[in-house]
Structures are given as C-alpha cells and as structure tokens.
Amino acid sequence: MAHIPSAYAGLEWGRAVTRVGRAWVGLVVVVLVGGCGSSGGDADEVRPTDAKDSSSPPPGRAGFVVRYEEPASADRDAASFLRARRPMEAAVEALGAFVDPGREIAVVGRSCGGEGSAYDPETRRIQVCYDDLADERALFERGGHRPADDEVVAVVAETVYHEAGHALVDVLRLPFDERAEEDAADRFAALLLLRQGVDGERQLRAAVEEYRLSAAEADRADRDAKDEHAPDLVRAADHLCRLYGAAPDRNPDLANTSLLPRERVAGCAAEWTRARDAWLKDLAPILRR
Numbered sequence: 001m002a003h004i005p006s007a008y009a010g011l012e013w014g015r016a017v018t019r020v021g022r023a024w025v026g027l028v029v030v031v032l033v034g035g036c037g038s039s040g041g042d043a044d045e046v047r048p049t050d051a052k053d054s055s056s057p058p059p060g061r062a063g064f065v066v067r068y069e070e071p072a073s074a075d076r077d078a079a080s081f082l083r084a085r086r087p088m089e090a091a092v093e094a095l096g097a098f099v100d101p102g103r104e105i106a107v108v109g110r111s112c113g114g115e116g117s118a119y120d121p122e123t124r125r126i127q128v129c130y131d132d133l134a135d136e137r138a139l140f141e142r143g144g145h146r147p148a149d150d151e152v153v154a155v156v157a158e159t160v161y162h163e164a165g166h167a168l169v170d171v172l173r174l175p176f177d178e179r180a181e182e183d184a185a186d187r188f189a190a191l192l193l194l195r196q197g198v199d200g201e202r203q204l205r206a207a208v209e210e211y212r213l214s215a216a217e218a219d220r221a222d223r224d225a226k227d228e229h230a231p232d233l234v235r236a237a238d239h240l241c242r243l244y245g246a247a248p249d250r251n252p253d254l255a256n257t258s259l260l261p262r263e264r265v266a267g268c269a270a271e272w273t274r275a276r277d278a279w280l281k282d283l284a285p286i287l288r289r
C-alpha cells in the first residue's frame, strides 16, 4: 500500500482515485499527510448527524448498518439521491441475509473530499462518498448514459459489496496480500450481485461500464501506478467473465468481445465456480443458512 501513509494502513482507495488520476491522488495524499496525526484525522471522523436507519438489525444484534453524515453543501444533491434511491440499504439487506459478521459494520454515506470509498478496519466502517456520486454521474453522462440514475445506483451497490468484501476479509482474518485482497473483494462484489439474479446482473454490467468508461478516459501515460487495485479494464474483464460464467444463457452478448475474447470465454464458467466456492468456503463460519 505504498501510497497510503502508515496511519492509513488498511484503508483502501476505490474507484474515485483510480478515475481521477495522479494529480488528484497527489492532492489526496498531501491532504492526508497534512491533516492527520496519530489519532487518525479526517478519515477516522465519522459523526453521523442522522442515525436513522431502517436497515439496522434489532438492538443487540450485530451486522451491517447504514448511516448518513450531513453532506457538505456541494454534496447535498448527491446525498439526497442516495437517501431516495437507497442502494446502501439494499446492499446492507442483501449482506445481512447472506452473512452474520458477528459485529457491527457500518456503511456510512459522507462527504469524503475526494478520498474515495474505503473500509477502515480500525472502526469497521465502510465509507461511501457523496462526492463520488457526482463524478460517477458525469462519467456515465459523458459516455452517453442519460439519465444515469440507475447506473449510479449500481456503482454504489458494487462499491458497497467490494468494501464489504474487505470488511469480511478483516473479520475472518483471511490471509490475503494486498493485491490478492483487492481481487477477492471484487469477486465478493460479483458474488453478492450475481446472487440477486437479473437485477444484480444488470448492476454488475453497469459497474463494468463504469470501469470501461473510466479506462477510456484515463491518460494511459498518466495511470496511477500507486493504485493497489487491478487496472480498470482488467477489473471489467474479470467481472464480465464471472457474469458470463454464472449465466451464459442470459448474457451471450458478452462473449467473444475484446474484453472477453474467445480463448477466455471457455474458462469463465469454471473461473466463476472457483471464485464463488472459494468465498463460500471462507465465509462458512458466518454464512446464514
């Protein structure tokens, strides 16, 4: 995790950092270094001003919960959209029906000032950034998706599941190195979406489109070499292979394309099965039956 100060070991930086490139990353790191002491700084300050949470488990039960912080003024529309469309609540419900992490893991909507989505193992908190939503919407709109409401909701869902994958790696103390954990988190996101059938497949397609658009806009020479995630097109292709492998009959258009060439298509069913079964094995202690 070379680009993250040691105080932030464990935080990881998601789509926003990948997308906005090196200049922004540099700014983010400067802000973090300048703004955080040993007590953690901004990234550790979550003070929900509104803890209303219809998706919280009953008192005394641990699990995934949703919280919202008051947005910065520039993020009010995005925060209102998130509350209205409720992708975090939907994700928390799906997660809660699937696993029991045995402790509270909060999914917190907040103004992140460009930090990007992340899971913080110190606080067991997933942050979903209001400020990312406007960026995602603009990216989709530049790519010809208008309105992009459903796409933005889908990206939030995939992001929550990805970060939940990190949270469960932490809870279960799974022995991944950094890059392997990122890939496992992507596989977890695919698993949770593909468990939801056609709707989840549609959202996974939107997540792939976001990676594809992001990659198309990126200056290849200026790619953020410090991002611990796989390159966007690799993540897109891996998601497509899982999607096709899980449901080839519903997704024939995905096969034999530049992202999913013929030589890979043949192995996607097995690749998906391995990914699913590996997670189910790791999750066995906390799976709900």
Ligand SMILES: [Zn+2]
Pocket (backbone or CB within 6 Å): 012, 013, 014, 162, 163, 166, 182, 185, 229
């Ligand atoms: Zn990650």
